Amino acid sequence: MNGWSALERFLRTDPSDVGCAEAMELLDIYAELAAAGAPVEERYPGVAAHLRACGPCGQDFEGLLAALRGEAH
Amino acid sequence: MTEQIAAVAGPDVDSAEWLRVLAGTGPQREEGLARLHALLLRIARAEVARRGPRLRLTGPELDDLAYQAAADALIAITSKLGQFRGESRFTTWAYKFVIFEVSTKIGRHFWRHPSVPFDAEDWERLPDRFGFDPAREAEWRDLVAALRRAVDEELTMRQRRVFVAIVLNSVPLDALVIELASNRNAIYKTLFDARRKLRAALAANGYIGDDGWRRQ
Numbered sequence: 001m002n003g004w005s006a007l008e009r010f011l012r013t014d015p016s017d018v019g020c021a022e023a024m025e026l027l028d029i030y031a032e033l034a035a036a037g038a039p040v041e042e043r044y045p046g047v048a049a050h051l052r053a054c055g056p057c058g059q060d061f062e063g064l065l066a067a068l069r070g071e072a073h
Numbered sequence: 074m075t076e077q078i079a080a081v082a083g084p085d086v087d088s089a090e091w092l093r094v095l096a097g098t099g100p101q102r103e104e105g106l107a108r109l110h111a112l113l114l115r116i117a118r119a120e121v122a123r124r125g126p127r128l129r130l131t132g133p134e135l136d137d138l139a140y141q142a143a144a145d146a147l148i149a150i151t152s153k154l155g156q157f158r159g160e161s162r163f164t165t166w167a168y169k170f171v172i173f174e175v176s177t178k179i180g181r182h183f184w185r186h187p188s189v190p191f192d193a194e195d196w197e198r199l200p201d202r203f204g205f206d207p208a209r210e211a212e213w214r215d216l217v218a219a220l221r222r223a224v225d226e227e228l229t230m231r232q233r234r235v236f237v238a239i240v241l242n243s244v245p246l247d248a249l250v251i252e253l254a255s256n257r258n259a260i261y262k263t264l265f266d267a268r269r270k271l272r273a274a275l276a277a278n279g280y281i282g283d284d285g286w287r288r289q
């Protein structure tokens with residue numbers, strides 16, 4: 001990725017982004033559905049938009065998903 | 074924007090059992106707490122190991138962090154049992170707390186060895202932060218100057234402070250939350266508004282169109 005696209009990606013905001021508080025509130029429900037293979041981005045598009053844009057919440061989602069997948073094995 | 078949760082009939086059988094045991098008293102509750110702590114510790118250890126390669130933490134520090142996260146998550150969970158509504162499994166809901174605790178503790182750890190003060194304004198870092206190629210400076214010099222001008226002219230003091238810390242100084246958002254005694258949602262919203270303003274300023278000056286850059 002060059003500087004132009006990195007900067008463009010950083011500045012791009014999604015109006016449907018629900019923010020950290022709501023994403024964190026729904027994270028357990030969202031992760032469980034994602035782990036089950038449900039179309040979670042369609043069900044919760046605002047959470048999906050947030051998790052794509054927010055590094056820390058995205059990390060928490062990946063961690064929770066890893067915990068659920070680890071539990072299944 | 075608020076997203077709706079599908080109505081649920083109540084907790085599943087396993088989750089209801091966790092609630093019954095943890096809301097009870099005596100040895101059965103103690104045994105339940107020990108079992109939950111063991112689960113949380115396992116998740117915390119896995120999570121610090123997953124994030125470990127990107128952190129400046131050694132093995133004993135990682136394990137200490139996992140212990141602290143599990144202990145604090147257990148306290149948070151037991152004090153919020155009444156908030157569990159059965160929309161996910163109880164263990165998933167509980168894991169969420171320990172993952173959040175790991176994030177918070179990693180954010181706190183950052184300030185033990187900060188590489189740069191969070192409010193230092195070294196604008197020479199800006200091109201490097203976005204990966205602009207120094208050999209092609211002629212192509213991006215005007216854009217970077219316009220971005221800096223927009224930071225100076227468009228952002229509030231707070232937005233500028235957050236932008237400088239996160240973008241120029243690479244301070245992790247969770248670490249900045251601690252430094253500014255704030256919360257993740259507030260810092261994210263401040264940066265979100267700053268990003269929107271900066272993009273609008275660059276668009277107004279012809280650097281960016283609706284669907285991407287217009288090279289000057």
